[in-house]
Amino acid sequence: METLSTPLLSLPRYSTSLTVNNDHDHPVFLHLKRCTNSSQLKQIHAQMLRTGLLFDPYSGSKLFAASALSTFSSLDYARKVFDQIPKPNLYTWNTLIRVYASSPEPLQGILIFLRMVHESPYYPNKFTFPFVIKAAAETFSLCVGQALHGMAIKASLGADVFISNSLIHFYMSCGDLDSAYRVFMMVGEKDVVSWNSMITGLAQRGCAEKALQMFQKMEEQNVKPNDVTMVGVLSACTKKLDLEFGRWLHSYIERNGISVNLTLNNAILDMYTKCRSLEDAKSLFDMMKEKDIVTWTTMLDGYAKLGAYEEARQILDTMPRQDIAAWNALISGYEQNGKSKEALSVYHELQQSKIAKPDEITLVSTLSACAQLGALEVGDCIHAYIKELGIKLNCHLTTSLIDMYSKCGDIKKALEVFYSVEKRDVFVWSAMIAGLAMHGQGKAAIDLFSRMQETMIRPNSVTFTNVLCACSHAGLVKEGKTFFGMMEPVYGIAPELQHYSCMVDMLGRAGLLEEAVEFIEKMPMPPSDSVWGALLGACQIHGNVELAERACSRLLELDPENNGAYVLLSNVYAKSGKWEGVSRLRKHMRVIGLKKEQGGSRIEVNGVIHEFLAGDNCHPLSKEIYSKLDEIVVRLKSAGYVPNKSQLLQLIEEDDMQEHALNLHSEKLAIAFGLLYVEASQPIRIIKNLRVCGDCHSVAKLISKLYNREIILRDRYRFHHFSGGHCSCKDYW
Structure with a gap:
């Protein structure tokens, strides 16, 4: 018996007659069925070329299907096979559209469809439209999909359930929910896929309540849901954070004998973690016989988001494969819960271990942690890492870098990043406006807002919050009133509470x-x-x-x-x-x-964050710091400094005790530390958790003059740049 282990070159030379369309037992087709790798496929291809068999449309379609749809298929190779077939039949055209629609290049599926319409003798059939409509959905090409919809109707295929289901999915993907619903209502015999397309689409588009209503209607129509249905319904439930209903859905799945696969179990697990029920999540996790990276990461993310860091770390350490999504979940959990130091620690561990390569999500979360801490040196290193690897700055990364540099006190570098990129969306513009606002550069922020309008980027609610903040910090009352008055009549943005604030x-x-x-x-x-x-x-x-x-x-x-x-x-x-x-x-x-709330200040030196609380003596270098502080006080008094005792929150009768209490403010300790250990050529950058008091503000101005040092201090509301005895806020803060 002939097998594929037999050298294919020894196959008999078949007739070049192109009359094999009905010869389904042709020997070459048997070899195609037995083909198990690309090497064997290429030998068959070569034999068909030599014998001329490839030029028969039916035979060519068989080879093409094997090259395009097999487990060892290569799209590039399949395309070369297609290009060698002189007259591809409709099945071959449809197959090529199908593989492109599911590939990273769905646009090619649309282009192949257009070629077929113009070059071939075939008109699209009921198999063509679902494939090309899928390609349109993948490229979010609303106009193309609408044209395809019209073509299907003209071809009397508008009522076909497969085409209708594809159209529902397409319109949902493009955000046209009304058109999706109209198509859905036009379907005579709705199958479970029709309902699933609506439920899943509504859930993904943030219409959780409508998705659940659709599920209820599905039940009323006695259409039995399947695992895909339940994944969509669970997604809607998760968005509503309805734990009680989520538990009911879990029991509903069990009661109705719905097939539970890994994807559905992961959806239930995600629902429990997002609804903050770690007990239910842990119970399901322990019972799951099959787990994939999504399972482990979902559980880790649930623990991290709810502050159960030890459990999250244990999951990371015990999971079979630590991919970057798992590390991201832990870093993000720390960062979003205000534990920025811990987030940076995990990031450094990831870098040193080289277990996984940081991706965009890693970098965005870590940059956010740097912004919270004021860790400029670490943020600089991340920026250098991005440049070193040649990572292209998309809008997310650009926004994160601008936010980091702005909040770490280096507005010049924030502007450098802003002007270095060509693509700027509304979030990039808004972040830069916010940076200028917090640094007291109100007029520059307004100028940037005007330039943003010239680029035809429409501002959003956040943009106006940042512009109004810029006006507030710079005392630009007239301008602020003008912008507030423009929001609704000009831009259709109704002012919200933050704008009124x-x-x-x-x-x-x-x-x-x-x-x-x-x-x-x-x-x-x-x-x-x-x-x-x-x-x-x-x-x-x-x-x-x-x-x-x-x-x-x-x-x-x-x-x-x-x-x-x-x-x-x-x-x-x-x-x-x-x-x-x-x-x-x-x-x-x-x-x-x-x-x-206790006053606290942070200062970064050589990549290490040093923290000081009011009256703090826990720092290892406290002796040197207080000695420096005494020296500072002597120099201040010789320059005419008089403590502003109105800043004290309690009555302290003795003058020396009043003065001592003022000297214990955390920012003064941080400034003393900075004078000792920050190079004279570098600014002293301090992050304060509360509003800087008037006395500390006066002291910082004097120190900047007496010690000829630039001090950049971020308090709860804005930045103060002290230099030469002056502050950038001009005492307006």
Whole structure:
């Protein structure tokens, strides 16, 4: 018996007669069926070329199908085979469209379809349309898909269920939900795929409630759901974060005997982790006989997002293969929960282990951690790594780099990144505007906003928040009012609470407190805690006790545990010398168990983050730091410095104790450390968790002059660039 181990060159030379269309037992076809690798396929190909058999459309289609659809197929090779067939039949055209539609080059499927229509004698049939419609869906080509829809109707194929299902999927992929629904309603005999296409599409497009309603209608129509249905329904349930309904779906699957495969189990697991039920997730995870990388990563991500870091780490250490998605889940879990140091530690471990290669998600999360910490040197290294590997900056990475450099105090490098890229979406523009805003460069931010409009990039809600913040920090009240007034009539963006907060902050900072109150009273929605907080902050700046008490009262009604409200009102009392009020507030905070957030500052030296708390003496170099601080105080006093004791939150009668309390502020400790260990040619960069107080602000200005050092300090609201005895904020903060 002849087998494929027999050298194919010894096959008999077949007649070149092109009459084998009905000869399904032709020996070459038997060899094609037995073909197991590309080498054998190429030998058959060569034999068919020599005998002329390839030029028969039917024979050519058999070889082409083997080259395009087999497990060892190569699209490039299949395309070469196709190009050698003089007159491909319709099956061959359809097969080529099909393989391109499922390939990384779906656009080629559309182009092949156009060639077929123009060059071949065949008109598309019911098998052609689903393939080319899939290609249109993969390329999000709405116009192409609409044209194909019209062609199918003209060919009297509009009612075909397979074509209709393809069209539903296509319209969903392009975001045209109304057209998808119209096609769905036109299907006479809807099969489970029809329902699945609608449910999955709605879930993926953020219409979770509609997806669940569609599932309910499916049940009413007595159409039995399958595993694909349940994956879509679980996705909708997960987006709604409805744990109770998710548990019901899990039991529904078991009750109805729906086949549970790995994909469905992963969907149930994802639902439990996203709905914050690690107990249910762990129970399912332990029962699953088959697990893939998605299973392990979903479980790890669930632990990490909910702060169960030990369990997350254990999953990472025990999973069979640590791919980059698993490392990303752990890094992202730390970063999103404010544990930036830990996120950077995992990133460094990943780099050193070389187990997996960081990807875009890794870099975005790590850059975000750098931004939170003010870790400029680490962020610089990541940027250098991107350049070294030749990673092209897409909009996500560009935005992350701009955000990192801006928040780490290097606005020049942020601008360099911004101007180095050709493609800028609304998020890139918005990030750069935000960077300029936080550095007090209000006019530059407004100019950039104008340039953004010239490029025809439409601003979004975040863009306007950043522009209004820029106006607020720079005292550009007139401009801010203009931009706020443009939002809805010009751009169709209804102002939200954050925009109203920005406006109150802007008016309040400028001393227009009465106007700010009137603005709040005219709001079309109830003022939020952020609105009253902005007003209270303005009262602190301008010392308006009566209005501060009113704003604090309203703020505490909305957020009774807001310790910041008490602190701000205490500051107002202290500034006005009302120490009784300060004492009363602090006593009340003790009674209800609220503590003032402790002031903390961070400074990076040689890639290491050093942290200081107010009154901190835990640092290994505390002795040197306090010695330097004493030296600084002596030099300050000789230059005429007088401590601003109104910044104290409690009455301390002894002058020397008042002065000592002020000297213990965390930013002063960080500045002293910076003078000791940051090279004189480099700026001292400090990140502070609270608003910098007036005394520390005055001290930083004087130090920048006396020591001829540039100090860049980021507080909770903005950046202060101190140089030569001046601050970039011009004392407007």
